[in-house]
Each structure stands twice: as structure tokens, then as C-alpha cells.
Amino acid sequence: MSAPTPVTVYVPRDSAATSVGADQVAAALVRAAARENHPIELIRNGSRGMLWLEPLVEVVTPNGRVGYGPVAPADVDALVAAGMFDAADHPSCVGVVDDLPWLATQKRVTFARVGLTDPLSPEDYLRHGGLAGLRRALQMTQADVVAEVTDSGLRGRGGAGFPAGIKWKTVLDCVDELKFVCCNADEGDSGTFADRMVMEGDPFLLIEGMTIAAYAVGAGEGYVYIRSEYPDAVATMRAAIDIARGRGWLGDDVLGSGTHFDLHVRVGGGAYICGEETSMLESLEGKRGMVRAKPPIPAIHGLFGKPTVVNNVLTLASVPSILADGARAYQELGVERSRGTQLFQLGGNIRRGGIVELAFGVTLGELVDGYGGGTHSGRPVRAVQVGGPLGAYLPRADFGLPMDYEAFAAAGAMVGHGGIVVFDDTVDMAAQARFAMEFCAAESCGKCTPCRVGSVRGVEVIDRITAGEHRDENLALLEDLCDVMTEGSLCAMGGLTPMPVRSALTHFPDDFVAREPNAATTTAPRGARTEGMR
Amino acid sequence: MNSTTKGEASVAVLVREIAAGHRTHRGKLLPILHAVQEALGYVPAEAVPVLAEELNLSRADVHGVVSFYHDFRSEPAGRTTVRVCRAEACQSVGAGRLVTHLRDRHGVELGETSRDGSLTAEQVFCLGNCALGPAVQVNGRLYGRLDEARLSSILDSAVSR
Numbered sequence: 001m002s003a004p005t006p007v008t009v010y011v012p013r014d015s016a017a018t019s020v021g022a023d024q025v026a027a028a029l030v031r032a033a034a035r036e037n038h039p040i041e042l043i044r045n046g047s048r049g050m051l052w053l054e055p056l057v058e059v060v061t062p063n064g065r066v067g068y069g070p071v072a073p074a075d076v077d078a079l080v081a082a083g084m085f086d087a088a089d090h091p092s093c094v095g096v097v098d099d100l101p102w103l104a105t106q107k108r109v110t111f112a113r114v115g116l117t118d119p120l121s122p123e124d125y126l127r128h129g130g131l132a133g134l135r136r137a138l139q140m141t142q143a144d145v146v147a148e149v150t151d152s153g154l155r156g157r158g159g160a161g162f163p164a165g166i167k168w169k170t171v172l173d174c175v176d177e178l179k180f181v182c183c184n185a186d187e188g189d190s191g192t193f194a195d196r197m198v199m200e201g202d203p204f205l206l207i208e209g210m211t212i213a214a215y216a217v218g219a220g221e222g223y224v225y226i227r228s229e230y231p232d233a234v235a236t237m238r239a240a241i242d243i244a245r246g247r248g249w250l251g252d253d254v255l256g257s258g259t260h261f262d263l264h265v266r267v268g269g270g271a272y273i274c275g276e277e278t279s280m281l282e283s284l285e286g287k288r289g290m291v292r293a294k295p296p297i298p299a300i301h302g303l304f305g306k307p308t309v310v311n312n313v314l315t316l317a318s319v320p321s322i323l324a325d326g327a328r329a330y331q332e333l334g335v336e337r338s339r340g341t342q343l344f345q346l347g348g349n350i351r352r353g354g355i356v357e358l359a360f361g362v363t364l365g366e367l368v369d370g371y372g373g374g375t376h377s378g379r380p381v382r383a384v385q386v387g388g389p390l391g392a393y394l395p396r397a398d399f400g401l402p403m404d405y406e407a408f409a410a411a412g413a414m415v416g417h418g419g420i421v422v423f424d425d426t427v428d429m430a431a432q433a434r435f436a437m438e439f440c441a442a443e444s445c446g447k448c449t450p451c452r453v454g455s456v457r458g459v460e461v462i463d464r465i466t467a468g469e470h471r472d473e474n475l476a477l478l479e480d481l482c483d484v485m486t487e488g489s490l491c492a493m494g495g496l497t498p499m500p501v502r503s504a505l506t507h508f509p510d511d512f513v514a515r516e517p518n519a520a521t522t523t524a525p526r527g528a529r530t531e532g533m534r
Numbered sequence: 535m536n537s538t539t540k541g542e543a544s545v546a547v548l549v550r551e552i553a554a555g556h557r558t559h560r561g562k563l564l565p566i567l568h569a570v571q572e573a574l575g576y577v578p579a580e581a582v583p584v585l586a587e588e589l590n591l592s593r594a595d596v597h598g599v600v601s602f603y604h605d606f607r608s609e610p611a612g613r614t615t616v617r618v619c620r621a622e623a624c625q626s627v628g629a630g631r632l633v634t635h636l637r638d639r640h641g642v643e644l645g646e647t648s649r650d651g652s653l654t655a656e657q658v659f660c661l662g663n664c665a666l667g668p669a670v671q672v673n674g675r676l677y678g679r680l681d682e683a684r685l686s687s688i689l690d691s692a693v694s695r
Binding site for chain 1: 561562606621658659661664665667677679
């Protein structure tokens with residue numbers, strides 16, 4: 001009798017999955033397989049993005065990959081005994097993963113491979129359509145590649161939404177021997193994790209996107225600037241770049257085309273402001289991450305004064321499919337001037353958090369109530385912050401808003417990087433407004449006064465309001481301060497900090513009333529951020 | 535005195551070695567500082583003039599960079615470092631309770647190292663685990679969906695290791 005063929009079992013290596021025990025689950029599966037004499041081939045994939053199901057174990061069957069989740073390490077033996085390796089039914093079995101409505105109704109373009117493959121397997125990458133975009137690009141002229149990206153309507157996914165093709169054209173038109181492509185992977189916004197999941201789950205995709213950008217604009221050198229808070233993403237990107245170099249996907253002769261492009265990972269220093277593009281460039285140059293005045297724009301005067309493409313991870317990761325399938329296919333997705341798909345990231349107090357990739361135009365309510373299923377605590381949703389710590393807090397009344405750049409701007413909010421953080425009815429919105437100012441004070445680069453000093457004054461004014469001191473006068477002062485910060489700051493850090501503050505004031509005015517003396521307005525001790533102080 | 539001089543000398547040797555290893559890199563100060571901190575656990579003040587000389591910068595330039603970034607420490611951390619995410623997504627699911635618990639049960643406020651040098655607590659704004667908060671990082675490893683009991687068990691086993 002021949003040995004049974006090993007069954008293929010997937011356990012994610014994504015750090016969200018390992019944060020809730022995926023490594024221990026994987027180890028327990030290997031032990032159980034040996035004990036039961038049931039050989040398995042264990043593959044550590046990226047995460048499918050259904051984070052509430054993590055660790056999600058998938059077993060390959062003729063009908064597709066059958067999922068079990070969430071699986072605790074202690075559950076493994078019982079699951080295996082119950083026939084998990086034969087995809088037997090069980091209360092924690094979720095069925096064929098691809099058929100789950102949560103996934104099946106999404107439009108996965110950028111995340112097409114994330115969760116399906118072994119992130120560091122170049123064979124997997126090629127098997128799932130990898131490099132098709134780069135191969136096609138290398139057969140086109142540089143100007144045609146740029147035109148394809150422009151025609152797709154792709155806008156910067158980092159938050160500002162600037163058309164990517166226009167930026168690329170500016171760099172292409174600059175005559176210089178040395179040009180750079182820099183990927184902004186300093187994903188510091190709370191509630192966003194799609195950049196991290198691409199880097200951990202499909203790193204070759206980012207490499208391919210950056211290589212296409214480099215070819216299109218004539219850049220020979222690229223940098224991925226990853227925040228130090230993401231050690232797993234740093235390790236995965238570094239490993240993937242080494243593999244890509246070894247395969248000739250990077251280096252002196254990219255895919256035999258004669259194009260030269262090499263790529264390096266740089267690690268940030270724990271400064272939120274380095275997600276601002278000019279501050280990131282300063283940091284890459286080895287300096288303090290101080291914001292630069294614009295103009296000159298980085299496309300013309302960027303890294304070391306050279307023409308530089310600076311794009312977010314998701315922007316660059318969208319490029320391979322645009323080149324592979326054509327601008328038109330991408331352009332057909334979305335609404336108005338927001339084309340293609342957006343990675344919505346559901347986080348905070350949410351029942352089913354994770355990655356929802358959909359064409360622009362889905363409503364906020366469909367995301368929070370539909371995909372998200374309401375709060376994790378089971379209490380009513382009170383406020384939702386969209387677009388990171390500089391984004392607006394929105395009440396339920398705004399759940400009909402379609403997710404597109406212009407509709408959100410018209411409502412005094414922003415889509416930003418697509419992060420959606422849910423709060424239940426226990427949230428204190430004055431505390432959240434205070435936190436926005438406190439965060440700005442902690443993370444301001446200090447170059448301009450409205451941001452550096454305004455944020456400190458903002459904390460003080462909100463404290464006086466909630467202490468009941470001259471409430472009306474202080475509310476007027478806060479409005480005035482918000483005006484100064486919005487109009488007078490050099491970059492979005494100071495310029496957008498008033499957005500969460502004002503939205504909290506507008507939608508939740510009842511929270512800005514006097515409270516008990518000495519009541520804590522935030523949960524951490526004042527001035528708690530002391531790391532890095534000397 | 536003798537040991538200080540010796541310590542300074544060995545720091546200088548190490549820093550020069552690290553700088554030499556990064557010679558061909560552009561904008562190398564940050565990667566060098568990360569490497570120094572990885573080797574020593576912090577960036578000692580003695581490293582600053584050495585780096586200034588190696589990179590042809592002023593001491594003020596180097597100090598300015600070291601002090602700008604939250605990551606670089608001027609003193610060694612405790613044997614275990616816990617970084618608690620205090621950003622919005624983790625706030626919404628009770629990150630504040632973990633901060634209180636660290637103070638009450640483990641005797642450290644954020645930004646402090648315990649007296650016996652076993653535990654340093656820091657705050658961090660977002661670890662990218664926003665759907666599985668509250669999240670913390672212990673010695674570089676990410677944990678999610680924490681409550682007070684699980685945090686304590688993770689810390690107790692890390693500290694006793």
C-alpha cells in the first residue's frame with residue numbers, strides 16, 4: 001500500500017494572524033499530522049483579510065480550499081481528530097473560503113493574490129499571473145507606459161489622491177542621469193494595514209509595480225521606506241528583493257530587457273511625520289524627518305535633489321494589473337473621478353474586521369454594517385473615523401455617503417488611505433478630539449508654528465472646554481485655532497488635524513460639556529510619550 | 535575611569551566598523567543608527583562624535599537625527615520591551631485598560647523601565663493590527679486581541695525567560 005498523498009494545508013504567516021497564534025497553530029498541525037500518520041504539506045500563505053477568522057486554517061479539497069477559523073492552538077488536536085485534514089464538517093468550519101459572501105462579493109484586484117499564495121514563492125507568483133504587467137511594459141515605450149497609467153485614472157492611494165500618471169510624466173520629462181522611485185510604506189495611520197498586508201502577503205507585486213515605474217520614468221534605483229513598527233514586512237520585503245535579484249527580476253538586466261533597476265529597503269525611525277512624502281525623502285537622505293516646502297515638487301527635485309517618483313504601496317501595487325489587463329479594465333471600475341478599486345480596511349471596534357477591496361462608490365454603511373457586521377462589543381456604532389488620525393469622525397447619519405474622494409471632500413471628510421475605525425456608544429468624542437491634538441503635538445516635525453504650537457494649545461483649549469471654563473469663548477477660540485492650523489500649516493499633519501476635531505464638534509457637540517473635575521480625558525498619563533527623549 | 539575609557543574606545547571601534555559596512559549606501563545615517571542600536575541596545579552619547587567624524591557631519595547634525603526619531607534610545611531598555619498601541623483603533627477596544635494594567639500590575643508607566651531593569655513600557659501609534667486590537671509588541675513580536683490576563687501571561691513568560 002502506498003503512502004497517502006499529503007493534503008495541502010494553509011496557515012497564514014501574516015503578522016495579524018501570528019498575533020493571535022498562527023505560528024503555534026501551524027506547529028500543532030505538524031505535530032498532529034505526524035501523530036495521526038496523515039502527511040500534510042503546510043504552506044504559510046498571506047492572510048485572506050478576514051481577520052476576525054484568524055488564525056484561518058485552509059485545507060485543499062477537490063472543491064476548493066475549505067476553511068476553519070478562528071482556530072486556537074489548543075483546538076488543533078480536536079479538529080484533526082474530527083477529520084479536519086479530510087475537510088470534515090465542524091462548528092468552526094466556514095466552508096469553501098472563496099464562496100464566502102464576504103469574499104465573493106469583493107472585487108480583488110490589488111489583493112488578487114494576497115492570501116492565496118506563499119508570499120516568498122516566485123513560482124507561486126508566476127503561476128498566479130505575476131510579471132505579466134512588467135513583461136508587457138518592457139515591450140512598450142516609456143511614454144506609452146505612463147499614458148496607460150494616466151488613462152487608467154489611478155490616483156495616489158496614500159491619501160492625497162493625486163493622479164499617478166501625471167506625477168510619472170513629470171519625472172519622465174526631467175532629463176537627469178539619476179532618478180529614483182520611492183515607495184512610501186510608512187503606513188502610520190491608525191486603522192490602516194493594507195500596505196503591510198501587501199508587503200507581507202505579496203511582496204513581488206510591489207517589486208513589480210516599482211520596476212514598472214522605474215522603467216516608465218527612467219529611474220535606476222528605488223527605495224521602499226518601511227516603518228520600523230512593521231518588522232515582519234521589513235523581513236519579507238528584504239527576502240523577496242533578494243529572491244527577485246537572484247531571478248533577474250531586478251538588477252542590471254531586468255528580465256533580459258537591458259533595463260537596470262535595483263531596489264533597497266529602508267527602515268523608518270518611529271516618526272509618523274515620515275509618512276509625509278517630503279519628510280520621508282529627508283529621512284531617506286539620513287536627516288531629521290522635517291517637512292520640505294513645496295514647490296519644488298519631489299517629481300522634479302526629490303531624493304538627493306533628483307527627479308523622484310514617490311508613491312504609496314497600494315498605488316504601486318495597482319500598477320501591474322493596469323499594465324497586464326490594460327487601462328480600460330481598471331478605468332471601468334469606480335465612479336466619477338475615483339476610478340479602480342480601493343482597499344477599505346475595517347478596524348477598531350468591529351465584529352468582522354479586515355480587508356474589503358471594492359470599486360469606489362460603496363457606501364460607508366454597507367462597509368460598516370454589511371461587511372463589518374457592527375461592533376465587536378455588540379453595542380451600537382456611534383462614530384466612525386475614516387482616513388486615519390487626520391480624518392473626520394462621522395455619525396450613523398452619514399452612513400449613506402459613497403466612498404469616493406469628491407463625495408467625502410464635499411462632506412468635510414476624506415477617504416484617505418481607506419482606513420475605517422469603528423467606535424461604539426461608550427466613546428467620548430471630546431477625548432477623541434483632544435487625542436487628535438495630542439497626537440499632532442507628539443508627532444509634529446516642528447518646522448511650522450501652527451502645527452507645532454497650535455496642537456499644544458489645542459489640547460489646552462479642549463481641556464478648558466471640558467472643565468467648563470468659559471465654554472463659549474473657548475469653543476470660539478478652538479474654531480479660530482483650527483482655522484489657523486488648516487490655513488497656515490506647511491503639510492497635512494497640521495493642516496488636517498482640525499478635521500477630526502471639527503467633525504467631533506459638529507456631529508457630537510453634546511460631548512463637549514463640562515465634566516467632573518479631574519476626570520481623565522484620555523486613558524494615558526499626560527506626556528506619556530517619552531521614548532526617544534533625552 | 536579606566537573602564538569608561540575602555541567602554542568609549544570599544545563603542546568607537548564598533549561604530550566605525552558599522553559605518554564602514556555602510557560605506558556604499560546613500561543617506562546612510564539612519565541605517566547606521568539602527569545597526570548601532572541593534573548591536574548595543576541603544577545609541578550611546580559616545581557614538582555621536584564618532585559618527586560625525588565618519589560621515590563628515592557636525593555633532594549637532596548627528597545629535598539632531600538621533601533625537602528626532604522616537605526609536606533611538608539614549609539608554610539601554612529593560613530586558614523585555616512592551617510597546618502598547620495607543621492609536622484610535624486600539625483605543626476603541628480598550629487599549630487604555632492595558633495601560634492601566636501595566637501600571638497597576640507590572641509597575642511601569644509608558645516611557646518607563648521597571649526598577650529591576652526587567653521591563654520597559656512604551657507607547658506606539660499603530661502596529662497595523664487594527665482589526666484585532668488591542669495590540670502590543672513584546673520584544674518585536676506582535677500580539678492581538680489582548681486583555682489584561684493575556685498581556686500579563688505574555689509578559690511574565692518573556693520576563694522569566
